Amino acid sequence: MSIWRRPQGLEWAAALCLFLMLREWLLPLGELTDTGTLWPFYVIVAGILLIDLVVPYRWLTFPLKLAGIFWVVHRDFSDTAFFSKDWLIQVYTSLLRDLPLAMQQDWTTMLPLSRNLLFDLMLVLLISMVTYLVLEQRQGLWFVFLTELYLAVLDTFLPYEADGAIIRTLIYGFLMLAVAHLHTMSRRAPVVGKSRWTIWRALLAPVLIVTFAVGVAYAGPKKEPIWPDPVAFLTGNNGAGVGTMKKVGYDNNDENLGGPFQQDDTLVFVGVTNERTYWRGDSKDVYTGRGWTKGDREYLLIPDPASYEWSQMLYQGTETKDVTATLDFSRGARFSTLFFPGQLKKVASIEPAQTMLVYDRNHQQVELQSSRERTRIAPVRPESYQLEAEVPVISEKAIMQADMNYPEEIKERYLQLPAEMPERVKELALSITKNAATPYEKVRAIENYLRTGGDYKYETKDVPVPAPDQDFVDHFLFDSRRGYCDHFSTSMAVMLRTLDIPARWVKGFAPGTAVGKDGLGNDIMEVKNKDAHSWVEVYFPGQGWIPFEATSTFTSPVRINYDRTTEDTQLPVPVPDLSEHVVPDRGDGRLDELEEADRPVTTSRSMPWQLKAIGAGLLLAGAYVSWRRRKEITLWWLQRKMRKHPAELYPDRYHLLLVLIQHVHSKREPGETLREYVKRLSLPGDKRQDLQYLTHLYERVYYGCREMEEKAKEIAHKIMERLSQQLKP
Known part of the structure; x- marks a missing residue:
């Protein structure tokens, strides 16, 4: 059979x-x-x-x-x-x-x-x-x-x-x-x-x-959908002009930017590094009017990562600081994209070991792929890897001298704009930079405008999306005026391109939250999904691609050596405007107050109207007293935050002190440097001298890349405690 x-x-x-x-x-x-x-x-x-x-x-x-x-x-x-x-x-x-x-x-x-x-x-x-x-x-x-x-x-x-x-x-x-x-x-x-x-x-x-x-x-003919966006409907965001609610995180699809998102505290990786800076993942060069895509790509296959070294991947002729980093993904999400601080020099080790690198020369992106595969692409999501990198220390004198003689390939790729780009975007860029003489001054003028001078609000939930026929940047700059890092960074890159300054959109992660130090004194940083971030890189002849930060709730990653001849010629330093934020969060790059949704309170049975009236009267009385005493309450809260903030985080404590001073005295003006602001304050001689000393220490630590001595830390801590306690409304 x-x-x-x-x-x-x-x-x-x-x-x-x-x-x-x-x-x-x-x-x-x-x-x-x-x-x-x-x-x-x-x-x-x-x-x-x-x-x-x-x-x-x-x-x-x-x-x-x-x-x-x-x-x-x-x-x-x-x-x-x-x-x-x-x-x-x-x-x-x-x-x-x-x-x-x-x-x-x-x-x-x-x-x-x-x-x-x-x-x-x-x-x-x-x-x-x-x-x-x-x-x-x-x-x-x-x-x-x-x-x-x-x-x-x-x-x-x-x-x-x-x-x-x-x-x-x-x-x-x-x-x-x-x-x-x-x-x-x-x-x-x-x-x-x-x-x-x-x-x-x-x-x-x-x-x-x-x-x-x-x-x-x-x-057959079809009616327009009555329920056009079921996800937004299910999440309670089905209002007109508001996009689908999604979770924040790193994603490769950036073709349609905007719309609200929810915070996500899921851990991505733990980084051990000697430098707190951004973790770069990818860049994109083609702006479509709705988002970003990539143009032509040129790939280099690196079978043995440990033997390959990069030279001047991003920066050219600039002073740099060496950075070492170890990224551990064993407890978090994993990506086949390699994240690195500054510009990459070498990948010392990868786990698993059978991994090769695919390097995109045009966008400076590195992907990990299995070296065992022969006939199909097999991305690797590693458990950990060790890197050698470097971050730039920009000479203000050198970058001010950079002209607009860009290479043809740079102009062709990084000045691209959609044909239907609204003219008023360029007009706004021209008005912002009318007093700027050099490309660098124009870049800083637009950066300052988006961070502090344009009345734009950092928002993640109530974020409208443009109409199908409206440009993303035009909608943000002139209509909604609220959004998050994608809105600010895209707007800066596009406005710079309208001025014939090459710029591109970059994404990765903010530094993360410091959770301790290892035996060598390196910072241990927890990077979560909510740290996903985008920023801008601008090309300067002789300098390369320099990062800039347009979002006010993030700290600029660029370090500048103010080496010009006199203080009067120095440009204003774009420090985030903290006047409206009680507690700056430099760890995850977000303000938790903007992310926590109000939850309605329900009762199981109705209350008599008399009790409701008494409760309403008490609430009104409490609100009136709080309003009358609002300055004292706010000052008490800020002083409490100062006492609890770790003393070793000097830049963060300085920002808290700055918020206290602005609450009691006058606020900083847009574009005003720290020195100009301290000089303008009406303070007694001893307080002014103390504040000038603290400001000088801040500039040395943050912009001069210098470490504070232990004695200086103790003195700064005592001066801060004394100043914060002496402030009265």
């Missing part, structure tokens, strides 16, 4: 429809994940269907499917013969190592061979079950419904356009149901000879019905 059987034509037709439906499940992987190619999955699905059709004994199908899986994996991961001893040992050792990791759901630490093998085995089991239920048991309606639901969820909640897939699934599904029904009828009432064609002719009716229904639905 033969182990093979000859399927009927209707069975082949049903299997083809099922294959096409399973293909719709796999297609989104190419867009939503890092899967490089889908053909191995197609081979697996087709092989399972073929084996289940032609092998009548179920006990025999499993070893055949298992052999097919091993053949697919062997083709991708081994150069030896299929039945060689080395190949079998490699499979055995990989599974022995990675099965415990699979039980712990530590997928990224697993080797690519065992990870793909286990995934393919799971795929075999699932498809075998679907084949049994749909093709043998004729229970296909549930699978059609499940596939439609799967595609609808992807289309609604993820950046995947499933319109065509939903229509195709309807066609495949109803044809599969019709074929399965006819096959069941033919088995109950067998037909022979020419009568067999009667079954095939019976398929003509369902084909015509499905074709007509789909054609009318596709070509």
